[in-house]
Amino acid sequence: MDIAYFFKILPHFISALPITLIVIFFSQLFGLLLSIAVTYIQIKSIKVLTPLAHLYISFVRSTPILLQLLLIYYGLPVLLSLFGININFWSKTAFSIVTLVLHNGGFLSEVLRPAYLAVEQGQHEAADSLGFTSFQKLRRIIIPQLLPIALPGLGNGLIYLIHDTSILFVIGVVDVMGVASNLVSSSYGTDQIEVYLAVAFVYWAVTYLSDKGVKRLEKITERYHLENGLKS
Amino acid sequence: MFEFNIFAQDFLNISTVIPSTLALALLILLISIALGGVLAFIEQKRVFVLWKVSQLFRSFLRGTPLLVQLYLAFYCLPVVLQKAALLAYLPFNQNDFNPVYTVIVAYSVHFAVFQSEIIRGSFLSVGYGQIEAAQASGFSFFQTMRRIIIPQAIIEALPNFFNSYLSVIKSLSLAFLVGVVDILAKAKLESALNFRYLESYAAAATAYWLLCSIMTYILGIYEKLIRKRA
Structure with missing residues (x-):
């Protein structure tokens, strides 16, 4: 162990951190939107779309993320060129965001669907009998009750997403892991332990902070729990 | 095209x-269940000092990606084993250390945290009345464990173990980065x-x-x- 080297290379990783954070942010944002759409399709049981959504979720959940990344990276340009769309100029970061959005969308919809179903039928009926429109019902009754149930699962999803960004260097994205593998290959097989320990600490910090953020949100939404709401 | x-x-x-992948995943699952049981015991009984160590350990394992842990093990384990072998005067060459062992160690430790959660949950799901009934019938601690708690906890835990078996199989796809063929x-x-x-x-x-x-x-x-x- 060479502590001096460890501190010398730490700034390299911190300068590469924004790329990882951008990937995490966009993947989480669009993944959440996609998962809401998929959950809607699943719950409403629409003719062709619902079996397709089931197929999509089963695929996303049963193949490794690394394989999905490679399939998108090599397969998506071929697939879209059939329709005359050229995406060969896309950056590797864009391909990784697409992969993570697709992965996260399937994963999070498996969190949202049970949370939606966990809101009691009586709540729907009460809102209906008070004459709420379906949008009002969703905004004022269902979503506030759904959030505290879904948040732990969504937080777990965020942690997994952060972990999943560690494989993006396989297609050549220069994020934290990419910098690490460049450092390892340029140091001729020495000091790998320091490099990966530094990576571990960077990831640990990111996960810790996001965990704290999710815990905070959980605290805020706690009062929407039916039993807690009656107390306050 | x-x-x-x-x-x-x-x-x-x-x-x-496929068969060798399934076998490797099963081995990892079994080792991680054993380790997870130890972790769950330590955290449940709040064993002196070890409890805090295990919490730190858990936070690290949850906070860092499996791939980083795999690389750390890949570079650390041979060196550590070499040092240990030197101390014990055993013949050991770190250059022909099979990476499969690295994968087994890294994955077992990584998944042990998840298993310990599953085990803890399944033990807590056994109703307290069951334990009281066993005590009232004069069962010893060991007998209560073997005849009352474990049979009920296993039924609760099996689906979760099954799911983590699937996730071990999926995570083994990362093992090609250290040279294990799945x-x-x-x-x-x-x-x-x-x-x-x-x-x-x-x-x-x-x-x-x-x-x-x-x-x-x-x-x-x-x-x-x-x-x-x-």
Whole structure:
């Protein structure tokens, strides 16, 4: 162990951190939107779309993320060129965001669907009998009750997403892991332990902070729990 | 474009490594369950100092990606073993250390945290009345464990263990980065021969998908059986 080297290379990783954070942010944002759409399709049981959504979720959940990344990276340009769309100029970061959005969308919809179903039928009926429109019902009754149930699962999803960004260097994205593998290959097989320990600490910090953020949100939404709401 | 012949050929070649992948994943699962049991015991009983260490350990394992842990183990383990072998005057060469052992160690430790959660939850799900009834019947601690708690906890835990078996199989796809051949690694090797990446990755995806569908089907049957008996 060479502590001096460890501190010398730490700034390299911190300068590469924004790329990882951008990937995490966009993947989480669009993944959440996609998962809401998929959950809607699943719950409403629409003719062709619902079996397709089931197929999509089963695929996303049963193949490794690394394989999905490679399939998108090599397969998506071929697939879209059939329709005359050229995406060969896309950056590797864009391909990784697409992969993570697709992965996260399937994963999070498996969190949202049970949370939606966990809101009691009586709540729907009460809102209906008070004459709420379906949008009002969703905004004022269902979503506030759904959030505290879904948040732990969504937080777990965020942690997994952060972990999943560690494989993006396989297609050549220069994020934290990419910098690490460049450092390892340029140091001729020495000091790998320091490099990966530094990576571990960077990831640990990111996960810790996001965990704290999710815990905070959980605290805020706690009062929407039916039993807690009656107390306050 | 997509060549179906190559896809079929790749699929056949990939299916030869499925048994070894399943066996490796099973070994990892069993070791991680044993480790997870120890962790769950330490955290539940709040064993002096070890409890705090295990919390730090858990935070680290949850906070860092499996891939980083795998690389750390890949570079640390041979060096550590070399030092230990020198102390014990054992012959050991770190250069021909098989990376499969690294994978087994890293994955078992990583998944032990998840298993400990499963084990803790399944033990807590056994009703307290059961334990009281056992004590009232004069069972010793060991007897209560063996005859009352563990049989009920196992039924609760099995579906979760099954799910983590699936996630071990999926995570083994990362092992090709340290040179262990599993389903995805085989697909990569196949595609390196003829540069047909898409076909071989599609074949690997089909293999994984089939595996998981079959396992989920078996799990469904098991859960139905349990529900019937309950």
